[in-house]
Amino acid sequence: HGTIYLDDVDDIPLSEQVKFLRVIEEKVFERVGSTTQIKCDVRFIASTKVDLTKMIAESIFREDFYYRLKVIEVHLPPLRDYLEDIPNLAAHLLKRFAGDGAPELPNKVISHLQSYSWPGNVRELSHMLEQAYIIGRGRLSVEHLDFTNNLSAVKLQPGGFKSTIEAAERDLLQCSLKTYEGNKTKAARNLGMKPSTFRDKLRKYGLD
Incomplete structure (x- = not known):
C-alpha cells in the first residue's frame, strides 16, 4: 500500500514504461533477479512538463501507459504566474534544508524573487535559496541571490x-x-x- 510518484514521467524509457503499465493494470511486480510475483496496491501520481500526446505521436511514449495514468489530470501554472505565492513558498523551501533555524526573508529579497521569471520553476527557486543560504552562512540578502542567468x-x-x-x-x-x-x-x-x-x-x- 502507498503512493508512487513518477517525477518527469516523460523521461521513462519505452522499455521501462511497459513494466510500470503492468504494475498499474495487474497490481503485481517482480524484484530484480527474481521470478516471484509480488502483489501490491499502490496509487500512482505522475508529473511532466511536456505534452505527452506529442511524444505519443512521435512513438516515444506509450499511448496505453498515458491513458492508464490520465485518470485525474491537474494543470499547474508556471511559477511566474503566481509570484504572489513566493513568500510562503520560499519560507517553506528554506525550512526544508535549514530546519527551525531558517532565516526570515527580508522584504528586499522577496521583491527580487518576485521580479524574476523563473524558467526553472520551483526547482530553480529551491536551488537559488539553498545557494544563497550557504553563501550567506545562514543569512539571506539580495547580494546572495544569483540572477546571472536572468x-x-x-x-x-x-x-x-x-x-x-x-x-x-x-x-x-x-x-x-x-x-x-x-x-x-x-x-x-x-x-x-x-x-x-x-x-x-x-x-x-x-x-x-
Missing part, C-alpha cells in the same frame, strides 16, 4: 543584435542545465527542445 539582465553585446541573442541563448542553456543538475534530457525538454538540438547548441557554445 535573461532580463542581458545587456547589448559589442557585436550587436546577433551577439546579444547568442549571449542570451547561451545563458538560457546554462540556466536550464544548472536547474536540472546536468541532466541534458530534462534541460532540453524544459526549453521545449529536442535533446539532439540541445546537445548541438551546447557544442556550439562550448558548454558540452
Whole structure:
C-alpha cells in the first residue's frame, strides 16, 4: 500500500514504461533477479512538463501507459504566474534544508524573487535559496541571490543584435542545465527542445 510518484514521467524509457503499465493494470511486480510475483496496491501520481500526446505521436511514449495514468489530470501554472505565492513558498523551501533555524526573508529579497521569471520553476527557486543560504552562512540578502542567468539582465553585446541573442541563448542553456543538475534530457525538454538540438547548441557554445 502507498503512493508512487513518477517525477518527469516523460523521461521513462519505452522499455521501462511497459513494466510500470503492468504494475498499474495487474497490481503485481517482480524484484530484480527474481521470478516471484509480488502483489501490491499502490496509487500512482505522475508529473511532466511536456505534452505527452506529442511524444505519443512521435512513438516515444506509450499511448496505453498515458491513458492508464490520465485518470485525474491537474494543470499547474508556471511559477511566474503566481509570484504572489513566493513568500510562503520560499519560507517553506528554506525550512526544508535549514530546519527551525531558517532565516526570515527580508522584504528586499522577496521583491527580487518576485521580479524574476523563473524558467526553472520551483526547482530553480529551491536551488537559488539553498545557494544563497550557504553563501550567506545562514543569512539571506539580495547580494546572495544569483540572477546571472536572468535573461532580463542581458545587456547589448559589442557585436550587436546577433551577439546579444547568442549571449542570451547561451545563458538560457546554462540556466536550464544548472536547474536540472546536468541532466541534458530534462534541460532540453524544459526549453521545449529536442535533446539532439540541445546537445548541438551546447557544442556550439562550448558548454558540452
